[in-house]
Amino acid sequence: MGADLLSKPVSGPGGPEERIRVIIVDDHAVVRQGLRTFLELQDDPPAPAIQVVGEAANGVEAVDLAHRLKPDIVLLDLVMPGLDGVQATARIVEMSPHSKVVILTSFGEEDKVFPAIRAGAQGYLLKDIAPDELVRAVRAVYLGQVQLHPDVAKKLMSAVAEQEEAPVSQPAAPFAELTERETEVLRLIAGGLNNREIADRLVISGKTVKTHVSSILSKLHLQDRTQAAIYALRHDLDVDEV
Numbered sequence: 001m002g003a004d005l006l007s008k009p010v011s012g013p014g015g016p017e018e019r020i021r022v023i024i025v026d027d028h029a030v031v032r033q034g035l036r037t038f039l040e041l042q043d044d045p046p047a048p049a050i051q052v053v054g055e056a057a058n059g060v061e062a063v064d065l066a067h068r069l070k071p072d073i074v075l076l077d078l079v080m081p082g083l084d085g086v087q088a089t090a091r092i093v094e095m096s097p098h099s100k101v102v103i104l105t106s107f108g109e110e111d112k113v114f115p116a117i118r119a120g121a122q123g124y125l126l127k128d129i130a131p132d133e134l135v136r137a138v139r140a141v142y143l144g145q146v147q148l149h150p151d152v153a154k155k156l157m158s159a160v161a162e163q164e165e166a167p168v169s170q171p172a173a174p175f176a177e178l179t180e181r182e183t184e185v186l187r188l189i190a191g192g193l194n195n196r197e198i199a200d201r202l203v204i205s206g207k208t209v210k211t212h213v214s215s216i217l218s219k220l221h222l223q224d225r226t227q228a229a230i231y232a233l234r235h236d237l238d239v240d241e242v
Contacts, residue, residue: 019051020142023069025062025088026077026104032057035075042135050138059083059091066092066099072142076121078105078112086115093120094206097196100141104134108151110159117156118226120194123147174235177219183237185212189225190232 022039024032032055039050053069056062058080066074074092078085089101102123103116113124123141125134126149137147148156175183181202188198195209202209213225222228 018048020048020073020138021051021053021069021071022073022075022138023054023056023062023065023071024052024075025056025059025080025085027057027080029057031077038131039135039138044135047139048142050135059085059088062088063091063095066096070096071099073138074099074101075104075138076101078103078107078116086112086119089116089119089121093194094196097194097200102138102141102147104129108149108155110155113152113155114159114226118224124152125149126151174220174231175237178216182212182216182219185209186216186228186232187237189213189216190229190237192229 024035026032036052036055040052042050053071054065056065060083062074062076076085076088085103085105092099092101100122101120102125103121104125104127106127108126116124123137123146125137125147129149140147178186184202185198188201193201195206199206199209216228217223220228220231222231
């Protein structure tokens, strides 16, 4: 079962006792123990300390803990029994938009990387990462930065390059088929917002957002949100105010 650990109240972001609240998810207890011990030993002022507030052994437990504890970071293994890391990522970012998911796995293949990024992971690291690099990555994601293992970054860049080179039939006005609301939703997708955040921004329901996203993908002949974001950026859709 998932375990709640430290839970004493701390100051908010930027406060004198700021903490990065982390949940560790891995189906191997020894890995969880090693990560927790190392992360909580980090004391590098003025950088915020890392506080492990829970552990989970699978995706189901991870979703439950994230929903209850609303951590800053979920450090998540990808291949686990039951609910895997990709499925867990999608549920976590939907239920706890504040929480940022960082995949920590031994698998760097495209069929693992792309689904995790599309599900909403803000970091994808391999377990050969040096301990101090892991700490830096956790703190960087906490500040809103995307953190990718170099091999993963190369795969994503190659995929984008292939899409750029592929001949695509585009309408003269790339967004002409979209309604004003769909264009607004696409702008927010390109700005990195998930469905819950889009719903909050536009004051509409999550179900309505999903309907708009499906319509956008259909009208633009795209497969997923990642392609939609790339399409918007390629066609200079203004996302500066997102």
